Amino acid sequence: MNTLKGIGFFFDPESIAIIGASPTSGKASHVILENLKRIGYKGSIYPVNPKYEHIDGMKCYASIADIGEQVDVAIFVLPASKVLDILKGPVENIRGVIIISSGFREVEKGKLLEEELKMIAEEKGIRIIGPNCLGIYDAIYGVDTFLVPTEHVKRPKKGGLSILTQSGSFAVLIMDEMATEGIGVARIVSYGNKVDVDEADCLDLLADDEDTRYVLLYIESVENGREFVDAASRCAAKKPVIAIKVGRGEAGMHAARSHTGAMGGKYEIYRAAFRKAGIIEVDGYEGLKDACRVLDAYDIVDGNKVLIITDGGGIGVSMADACEDFGLDVKRLSSSSKNNLSTRLPAFSAMDNPIDLTASAKDDDYFTALEEGFMNGYDLAIVTVLWGAPALTAGVVGRIYEVQTRYNKPVIICSPGGEFTRNMYRLFEEKGMPVFSTPEAAVRAAAVLTGRGTVRDNILKGAGPWI
Amino acid sequence: MDMKVVDNIINNVLNEGRHHLLETEAKALISQWDIPVPNSILIKGTEYQEIGMDRIKPPFVLKVVSKDILHKTEVGGVISDLRDRDDVRNAVIRMRRDLEENVPQARIEGFLLEEFVSRGVEVIIGGMRDPQFGPVIMFGTGGVMVELMKDVSFRLAPLDQRESMAMMEELRGYPLLTGYRGSKSVDRELLASIIMKVSDIITKIEEIREIEINPLFVYEDGVMAVDTRVILELEER
Structure with missing residues (x-):
């Protein structure tokens, strides 16, 4: 039995029925069947379809009642009206359903069907994920209801990220990206129209989920706003929660009579809700990918004093500018640190913050500068490595890593450049240090960490998660 | 505050089939929270x-x-x-x-x-009830800044002192509150307490759909609600 509460059985079901199962390769229901086998799902699988006696060598059942056993999760890949017909019949042995099928609220004639679906589920005490969704990918317990073939969309390895999303297509592409980036995933839930299970249910679950280290939310709209804020607050009190809000143009209060009503579009209210819950909002697709990469690498940062080290002056300056914009503290070097460094760094280095090692930079200079900073109050560092410096070798990666692990403070690598530079990314990533190809991306990632630091500090002070 | 007085004001407006409080009623209402009015x-x-x-x-x-x-x-x-x-x-x-x-x-x-009342730094404090997220508070620097620059910040109510201070700090017009070109800094802690009072009003009185003090004059050592609007929910009770 797993340690997940409430809707936890969806993620670790002892049995799964596929309603509308098909033996035809390439059909959605068959893809799901194959994916469940491939991920090594350990429970019983019951294909259900009156047309077949066997599917892929498994006994196929004429109906849900025919299974004769408790079914934890029934997956529906049938037309909307058919789903309802079946759920109206004998389904006492079902605990939860995932309705992949579309044709509900998202289309005009499906609105009534969805209302009816909601009523039936409440009456019969069945929990529902969907409709119009992909369901669950659980790398920890081995469940995969996504109907996309693995040849087209890779599955991520096991890890600490859990993703909650309304959009199925977002679930698919982020899963593929995470797999390619090498970022591990615990659970992905695509809940579509959320007729029953919504983001608040999932956040409650993930708050206490030991396998989930951090959470990514993809939000189009939230219906139960206060429940969402409460659940997200509980979750953010324990682990980083980041969110991207799409559809920002939505109008605010209808027919507002005051400035207050007229000034606030709906997006401003979502932002206020994120702040209240201690959710860190990320901007755009790049922003959320970068946030995942940095949260995958580092847990904690103690403050927002950032040390910038570079071997190119120009990029150091633009980075310092970006830090200001994101509210990071580019604290000046103390005079004792300047003294310490002046005897040990290349003659023309700029001993301030940023520390500019210039193109004379050697591997050891990075070590020296970074250690001086971490010994003297800096909470994190953004280290720019431009490979134009002739004396630099691959050994610089190890030297930076030594300081990073010794002081256990986040080091974010910024390394813009072409082919040679990009080939070197792997070396940093193997040491668990995320690399960014632009100063803006590096700073934005640093701001995710410090934003999380603020949330955690607020919680420790007993002042709520809000930022 | 005396909730009986507050209920009387609200019920009187609803009984007359109105949704807008008169200025006198709106000021009487916020006075119950000790927000200064002329x-x-x-x-x-x-x-x-x-x-x-x-x-x-x-x-x-x-x-x-x-x-x-x-x-x-x-x-x-x-x-x-x-x-x-x-x-x-x-x-x-x-x-x-x-x-x-x-x-x-x-x-x-x-x-x-x-x-x-003599002119102070002009700010606007508003509250509205969002169908999904409930009471929301807006704070902005007043006058032209709010209309032209949309220099406003939002938080969900209820909010605490720290959130209220943060609402001010994130405005571009924040220097107007801390002292700008020789003008004196205003009492920001007092201002934060007024923001929290507006938050308390809209949180406690569920009939309110929108509330707005505009302008609120803020001084070195005080505030004054020059004009106030309160609009009740439009649905029949």
Whole structure:
């Protein structure tokens, strides 16, 4: 039995029925069947379809009642009206359903069907994920209801990220990206129209989920706003929660009579809700990918004093500018640190913050500068490595890593450049240090960490998660 | 605050089938939370011949009180810089005449005679009830800044001191509050407490759909709610 509460059985079901199962390769229901086998799902699988006696060598059942056993999760890949017909019949042995099928609220004639679906589920005490969704990918317990073939969309390895999303297509592409980036995933839930299970249910679950280290939310709209804020607050009190809000143009209060009503579009209210819950909002697709990469690498940062080290002056300056914009503290070097460094760094280095090692930079200079900073109050560092410096070798990666692990403070690598530079990314990533190809991306990632630091500090002070 | 007084105000408005509180009602409401409003007296129908002006000090501003008039200035419903009883009497007569001409159908409850308040840093504090997220608070630097620059910040109510301070700090107009070009810094902790009071009002009184103090003047050592609007939920109860 797993340690997940409430809707936890969806993620670790002892049995799964596929309603509308098909033996035809390439059909959605068959893809799901194959994916469940491939991920090594350990429970019983019951294909259900009156047309077949066997599917892929498994006994196929004429109906849900025919299974004769408790079914934890029934997956529906049938037309909307058919789903309802079946759920109206004998389904006492079902605990939860995932309705992949579309044709509900998202289309005009499906609105009534969805209302009816909601009523039936409440009456019969069945929990529902969907409709119009992909369901669950659980790398920890081995469940995969996504109907996309693995040849087209890779599955991520096991890890600490859990993703909650309304959009199925977002679930698919982020899963593929995470797999390619090498970022591990615990659970992905695509809940579509959320007729029953919504983001608040999932956040409650993930708050206490030991396998989930951090959470990514993809939000189009939230219906139960206060429940969402409460659940997200509980979750953010324990682990980083980041969110991207799409559809920002939505109008605010209808027919507002005051400035207050007229000034606030709906997006401003979502932002206020994120702040209240201690959710860190990320901007755009790049922003959320970068946030995942940095949260995958580092847990904690103690403050927002950032040390910038570079071997190119120009990029150091633009980075310092970006830090200001994101509210990071580019604290000046103390005079004792300047003294310490002046005897040990290349003659023309700029001993301030940023520390500019210039193109004379050697591997050891990075070590020296970074250690001086971490010994003297800096909470994190953004280290720019431009490979134009002739004396630099691959050994610089190890030297930076030594300081990073010794002081256990986040080091974010910024390394813009072409082919040679990009080939070197792997070396940093193997040491668990995320690399960014632009100063803006590096700073934005640093701001995710410090934003999380603020949330955690607020919680420790007993002042709520809000930022 | 005395919730009985508050309930009476709200129920009276609803019983009359209105959704907008009169300025006098809105100010009476926020006064229950000790938000400072200008000293004033209400001059009813024919009383203007014998105005008891002992409780307030000149100069005065005269404003029409009418459930039918939302934008007072446009119809001649605000006259300022009144020094004495004669000024006030003449102003009442002139305002009656102008209103009769501009908005003949408007029902006049009376005239609000307020002490003129000296200009402070202008801010706006608002609250509204969002269907999904419930009460939301807005804070902005007032006047042109709010209309032109949309220099406002939002938080979900209820909010605490730290959130209220953060709402100010994130505005581009924040230097107006901390002292700018020789002007003195305003009492930001007091201002934060007013933001929290507005948050408390909209959180406690579920009938309120929108509330707005605009402008609130903020000084080195005080605040003053110059105008206040309260709009109740439009659904029938």
